[in-house]
Amino acid sequence: MPVMPCQRDGKSGFKWGESGFCYLGPTAKAKAARQGAAIHASEMRKDQGLSKLEMLKQRAAIARQFQPKKKLRKKPPRQAEGRGLEAEYYKKILAVIAPYIEEVKTRLIPKLGGIIEQHRAETRLDAYGEVITAAIEDIKLGIAAKIPLSLIKPMVKGQSGAINTFDRAQFNRQIRTVMGIDPIDSDPWTISPTVDSWVEANAALIKNIPDESITRIGTKVRLGVEAGDSLKKMTATVNGELDISKNRAKLIARDQTNKLLGKLTEARQTSIGVTNYIWSTSQDERVRPLHAEREGRVYKWSDPPSDGHPGWPIQCRCRAIPVIEF
Numbered sequence: 001m002p003v004m005p006c007q008r009d010g011k012s013g014f015k016w017g018e019s020g021f022c023y024l025g026p027t028a029k030a031k032a033a034r035q036g037a038a039i040h041a042s043e044m045r046k047d048q049g050l051s052k053l054e055m056l057k058q059r060a061a062i063a064r065q066f067q068p069k070k071k072l073r074k075k076p077p078r079q080a081e082g083r084g085l086e087a088e089y090y091k092k093i094l095a096v097i098a099p100y101i102e103e104v105k106t107r108l109i110p111k112l113g114g115i116i117e118q119h120r121a122e123t124r125l126d127a128y129g130e131v132i133t134a135a136i137e138d139i140k141l142g143i144a145a146k147i148p149l150s151l152i153k154p155m156v157k158g159q160s161g162a163i164n165t166f167d168r169a170q171f172n173r174q175i176r177t178v179m180g181i182d183p184i185d186s187d188p189w190t191i192s193p194t195v196d197s198w199v200e201a202n203a204a205l206i207k208n209i210p211d212e213s214i215t216r217i218g219t220k221v222r223l224g225v226e227a228g229d230s231l232k233k234m235t236a237t238v239n240g241e242l243d244i245s246k247n248r249a250k251l252i253a254r255d256q257t258n259k260l261l262g263k264l265t266e267a268r269q270t271s272i273g274v275t276n277y278i279w280s281t282s283q284d285e286r287v288r289p290l291h292a293e294r295e296g297r298v299y300k301w302s303d304p305p306s307d308g309h310p311g312w313p314i315q316c317r318c319r320a321i322p323v324i325e326f
């Protein structure tokens with residue numbers, strides 16, 4: 001139902017539909033539209049069957065009457081890449097595991113020469129083994145004291161907030177491009193549990209980086225000594241393991257950022273009643289062939305492909321563009 005011209009007391013004004021009040025003066029059009037919006041809101045409340053998307057469409061139709069020339073697109077733009085978020089998260093994870101790397105460099109690497117000597121001297125059969133065990137246990141205690149979950153979790157929680165802010169802005173931009181208005185509520189109730197479980201899982205993943213690394217280093221040092229490796233080779237082995245930890249941090253940052261973006265996108269779109277999305281890859285050489293085939297195809301939120309919705313498969317940077325028929 002549109003805002004339409006009307007006559008009252010011999011003057012020209014505007015009213016909402018046939019039954020609306022005829023407003024006069026320079027703000028008449030806006031007042032008529034406001035009344036229209038109020039009438040609609042009450043009708044919507046009566047009609048429980050109306051989805052948020054339908055409500056949005058009605059609001060958008062009202063808004064459009066005031067900006068008929070505003071260009072709207074049929075298809076929303078793809079969400080921007082979250083590269084800055086990945087880099088930021090990687091830096092924060094590195095800062096968290098830095099004390100572990102420091103422990104290995106100051107408490108284990110300087111002892112390697114002595115351990116090798118002891119093994120060569122063979123004064124007592126397992127003396128070198130005891131030194132290794134003691135050094136590893138020492139570092140494990142250091143990890144427990146310097147990298148507790150109580151330190152990791154607030155960092156992860158902060159990062160989830162940054163990722164959520166980013167996804168919300170992308171979602172709002174997509175809705176604005178096709179409808180010309182902002183969504184009513186771009187933080188649906190499903191977001192908190194989604195974020196909370198992501199925070200739990202990520203804190204555990206980060207905690208595991210030093211825990212798993214030090215166990216691997218213990219095994220490798222033992223094997224290296226027994227194989228008669230040189231100090232240079234042993235030092236390189238341990239440093240190599242530390243690099244693996246940093247790579248692990250990078251993989252977690254990239255993979256988990258995209259996973260959360262994917263989950264938030266799903267929560268936001270389904271919360272307003274979007275049922276279908278267009279699969280959108282980042283269209284570069286790193287896209288896996290299976291996902292490249294999906295570029296531009298329409299999928300249902302209720303029926304995910306075998307490996308999951310965009311962002312969910314490991315290291316997937318694909319996005320879901322909402323299908324909004326308007």
Ligand SMILES: [Zn+2]
Pocket residue numbers: 281288291310311315316317318
């Ligand atoms: Zn993908």
